[in-house]
Amino acid sequence: MTPDATPYIVGDTPGVVAADRGGAPLRIWADRVRARLDTVVASGRWREPREFDAFGPHGILGGTPVVSFASNDYLGLSAHPDVVEAGIEALRRWGAGAGASRLVTGSRPVHTELERALAEWKETDAAICFPTGFAANLGALSVLGGPEVRVLSDELNHASIIDGCRLSRSQLSIYRHCDMGHLAALLELDPATPTIVVTDTVFSMDGDAAPVGEIAALCRRHGALLLLDEAHAVLGPHLPRNLTHDPGLTLVRMGTLSKTLGSLGGFLAGPQDVIDLMVNLARPYIFTTGLTPADAAAALAALGVLRSREGDELVARLADLVARVDVPRRHGTSGAEGVPSSPIIPVVLGSEERAIKASAALLAEGLWVPAIRPPTVPAGTSRLRVTLSAAHTDLQVARLIQALAPMRAALLAQAL
Numbered sequence: 001m002t003p004d005a006t007p008y009i010v011g012d013t014p015g016v017v018a019a020d021r022g023g024a025p026l027r028i029w030a031d032r033v034r035a036r037l038d039t040v041v042a043s044g045r046w047r048e049p050r051e052f053d054a055f056g057p058h059g060i061l062g063g064t065p066v067v068s069f070a071s072n073d074y075l076g077l078s079a080h081p082d083v084v085e086a087g088i089e090a091l092r093r094w095g096a097g098a099g100a101s102r103l104v105t106g107s108r109p110v111h112t113e114l115e116r117a118l119a120e121w122k123e124t125d126a127a128i129c130f131p132t133g134f135a136a137n138l139g140a141l142s143v144l145g146g147p148e149v150r151v152l153s154d155e156l157n158h159a160s161i162i163d164g165c166r167l168s169r170s171q172l173s174i175y176r177h178c179d180m181g182h183l184a185a186l187l188e189l190d191p192a193t194p195t196i197v198v199t200d201t202v203f204s205m206d207g208d209a210a211p212v213g214e215i216a217a218l219c220r221r222h223g224a225l226l227l228l229d230e231a232h233a234v235l236g237p238h239l240p241r242n243l244t245h246d247p248g249l250t251l252v253r254m255g256t257l258s259k260t261l262g263s264l265g266g267f268l269a270g271p272q273d274v275i276d277l278m279v280n281l282a283r284p285y286i287f288t289t290g291l292t293p294a295d296a297a298a299a300l301a302a303l304g305v306l307r308s309r310e311g312d313e314l315v316a317r318l319a320d321l322v323a324r325v326d327v328p329r330r331h332g333t334s335g336a337e338g339v340p341s342s343p344i345i346p347v348v349l350g351s352e353e354r355a356i357k358a359s360a361a362l363l364a365e366g367l368w369v370p371a372i373r374p375p376t377v378p379a380g381t382s383r384l385r386v387t388l389s390a391a392h393t394d395l396q397v398a399r400l401i402q403a404l405a406p407m408r409a410a411l412l413a414q415a416l
Contacts (some may be wrong), residue, residue, distance in 0.1 A: 029111070069400060070387060075260060086309070087263075121269075124270050131264075132256075141161070143162060196224065199227075201237055205344070225252065235319055264299075344385065351413070355382035
């Protein structure tokens, strides 16, 4: 459409057809939206949320009792009594919402306490909380990036990183998944340009772990800032002290409050100057109402559980369940031989139709395992995405293993 043919609405009566300046009829917005919806339906990729009435992994879906193997609540802390009680007490003290952005009147004592605890946990100078992990990545990349900055991003990074790179308007290069040779070659191309290397430490659809030590060494050698998204790193990789306290490396750590900690929100932890920059320039922080006090209090309580002996036991329990289900791991480990890299276990089936049918078959047995398909994953790699939680019982996991066995046997036979 040429600039002279820009559509406009004639009058204010609903349903009146828009026209260009030459009088030719144009579809009104309702028609345009309907047409796009029809395209989604025709592609076979229609989605809608399903109500799950649950407290923990067991609940009611569409009137039927099911066990969810779809949640990122890896340690089951969303239903931990200490976490729930902390949220209730925060509601009683501060109400349901923060009421404004953090820089206006939206900061509460619990926000400050949580940020201090997160910085201590991640062994950094300071931390800053955002309403979501998505917002945290948008904030980090939009502030640290820019037209004069180069960003090198793993090809399987999360959508929040992808959108953060776009928003930053940086010079963007994508390196092959966990390919250190490719990353090194890109770093050597333009050593004078300020560079950010950004990667998930555990990738959300494949469950494999990035070689964080090698990436850090390359960043140190080339003076690049390293931004690590640790949202799914409940089982590792765990950063050694010589990396978190390396004066030759600028390290910013992103995490969520909604997965390992079972609440809602995201955060960045790093050098004090970087966090101060976020407070003053990050639009997702400045122009968003602060994290609810209840979410902050719940996350703080969950962090307390995680860093206790009980937390160690929950992590060990989760690792044991993963080892039972994931035999063998498709994509490597978080370090030591046989140590699972994550509770995310993909069963790659290929076609969308096959993944949808497999998910429906499991649901018929009372097991909710979602089918993941494009655009979330590349075409031809549709899959079941199994996620495990320390809150799952031995019996629930045994049922899952039994139900998955025929699918895995079929895949093995197909590969031979």
